Amino acid sequence: xxxxxxxxxxxxxxxxxxxxxxxxxxxxxxxxxxxxxxxxxxxxxxxxxxxxxxxxxxxxxxxxxxxxxxxxxxxxxxxxxxxxxxxxxxxxxxxxxxxxxxxxxxxxxxxxxxxxxxxxxxxxx
Amino acid sequence: xxxxxxxxxxxxxxxxxxxxxxxxxxxxxxxxxxxxxxxxxxxxxxxxxxxxxxxxxxxxxxxxxxxxxxxxxxxxxxxxxxxxxxxxxxxxxxxxxxxxxxxxxxxxxxxxxxxxxxxxxxxxxxxxxxxxxxxxxxxxxxxxxxxxxxxxxxxxxxxxxxxxxxxxxxxxxxxxxxxxxxxxxxxxxxxxxxxxxxxxxxxxxxxxxxxxxxxxxxxxxxxxxxxxxxxxxxxxxxxxxxxxxxxxxxxxxxxxxxxxxxxxxxxxxxxxxxxxxxxxxxxxxxxxxxxxx
Numbered sequence: 001x002x003x004x005x006x007x008x009x010x011x012x013x014x015x016x017x018x019x020x021x022x023x024x025x026x027x028x029x030x031x032x033x034x035x036x037x038x039x040x041x042x043x044x045x046x047x048x049x050x051x052x053x054x055x056x057x058x059x060x061x062x063x064x065x066x067x068x069x070x071x072x073x074x075x076x077x078x079x080x081x082x083x084x085x086x087x088x089x090x091x092x093x094x095x096x097x098x099x100x101x102x103x104x105x106x107x108x109x110x111x112x113x114x115x116x117x118x119x120x121x122x123x124x125x
Numbered sequence: 126x127x128x129x130x131x132x133x134x135x136x137x138x139x140x141x142x143x144x145x146x147x148x149x150x151x152x153x154x155x156x157x158x159x160x161x162x163x164x165x166x167x168x169x170x171x172x173x174x175x176x177x178x179x180x181x182x183x184x185x186x187x188x189x190x191x192x193x194x195x196x197x198x199x200x201x202x203x204x205x206x207x208x209x210x211x212x213x214x215x216x217x218x219x220x221x222x223x224x225x226x227x228x229x230x231x232x233x234x235x236x237x238x239x240x241x242x243x244x245x246x247x248x249x250x251x252x253x254x255x256x257x258x259x260x261x262x263x264x265x266x267x268x269x270x271x272x273x274x275x276x277x278x279x280x281x282x283x284x285x286x287x288x289x290x291x292x293x294x295x296x297x298x299x300x301x302x303x304x305x306x307x308x309x310x311x312x313x314x315x316x317x318x319x320x321x322x323x324x325x326x327x328x329x330x331x332x333x334x335x336x337x338x339x340x341x342x343x344x345x346x347x348x349x350x351x352x353x354x355x356x357x358x359x360x361x362x363x364x365x366x367x368x369x370x371x372x373x374x375x376x377x378x379x380x381x382x383x384x385x386x387x388x389x390x391x392x393x394x395x396x397x398x399x400x401x402x403x404x405x406x407x408x409x410x411x412x413x414x415x416x417x418x
Contacts (some may be wrong), residue, residue, distance in 0.1 A: 007319075010396070012340055044298035049339050050155060051323035 001030065001037075005046055013048055017056035018063075025065055025076055026084060036066060036074040127153040128189075129275050129307045130174055135183035137169060144169055144331040147183070151326075154304045156297065157336070158322035159311040160399060162407060166331045167311045171279050174309070175205060187275070201230055204268030206261070206278040206310075214253035218246060218263060229271035240266040257284050265293070269300070276300065278310035282317050294320050315399035325399065329406050343396045347381040350374070351392035363387060366405030377405035 003020050005013055024030040037045070039053040046053070057074055060066045068074045103113045130151035137144045144166045151157045161167050172178040173185055176192045176199075185192065187199045213221065218241070226232045241248060244262035255263065261281065268276055276297075282290045294317060300306055312318065318325060318339070326336040337345070349364065353374050361367065363384055364376035377397060378384040385394060 012343065014340060038302075040298075040302050040304060044295070044302065047294070047298075047320045049319075049321055049323045050301060051338050052340055055338075055340060 014052050014056040018059045030076045032076050032078045034076045129153045131186045133184040135180045137180050147333050149326055149333055151309050153307050155323035156308040156321050157324040157326055158318040159326050161328040165329050202274045204273030204276045206264045206268045206281050217249050217251055219248040225267055231272040233270055237270040258289050274306055276308045280311055282312055282314050297321055345379055346397045347378050348395040348397045348401055349376045349378055349392050366409035
């Protein structure tokens, strides 16, 4: 399990942790039933405070990505991947709609927008 | 959550200085960083917690007990690390151990030896030949060798090089693994707190300003930058302290959301460091004390 924390990022650290663990669950790297490091162990390994990892785990728990058993630790929950992917798809659609709106305002043609999208998509990898 | 240290309405005055109605609590299982400028009452507070000073009024309790009836019991459960050297200079570390060991019921030679090895401390050399870093390591070794539940440190990282400061933070993380121990330490090196502190307790001029979860600070506080013409008698009240220059102003707010609502996109909001908060609080206190509520 890899988690990278950026101290210069605007994102709060607990958020960086939750987003990365969600990513690991969605990509299948973390599977249902997998055990997560203890909050204290993770804090030590990442050189951050326990209360930060605690908050991250609490958020993950609230969103249903993990569950905790007292005295045993935290585990990855059974995921309803369809629903999560559907949510993502919806978010993408909305963002694309905004981009199309903006394009129309300045008269950007569909082909030009497609080119831009292709360019950006490739650049990001 | 259980409090290991509780100060309730503690007042202590000296000539020219006063701790005013100080109420602080330190939570079990977490690291609390204690910050504030020079001479604002940090060491006095630590001395009150250690029963080296007694409050003029108010209550100090540790593990839910008071010093009047339970001093011995409380002291057994605390490990104390001083910034300056309280170890006798003309004796060796193993002689020092012979003096300290009988004072503690739960003294553990295995742990003592573990840290002596880890820190590569010489047992047979006189303590006066120790460097500042070695003295700190020796002091920490004694504090950790009797299964203390509460570690109190006064400026443990001052005067130490960055490498040892990192090592120390790793050791503190190790101590915290079982969730049963509590650490309370004062420091000027606020970047160390980013790596370990769960709670920050901030005092200024003998008064408790806040105790907050570390991440909460950047949610509440923000550095605000904008054009000077945005400031007037009303908007200035939003800020704890303001710095003006020919190019604009920079200020600290303790209500990030409200400031955002008032100024919108006309200002830039940034994450404050603990140093920013200390600086602007001092500035603000010099100008208008009533801004705290």
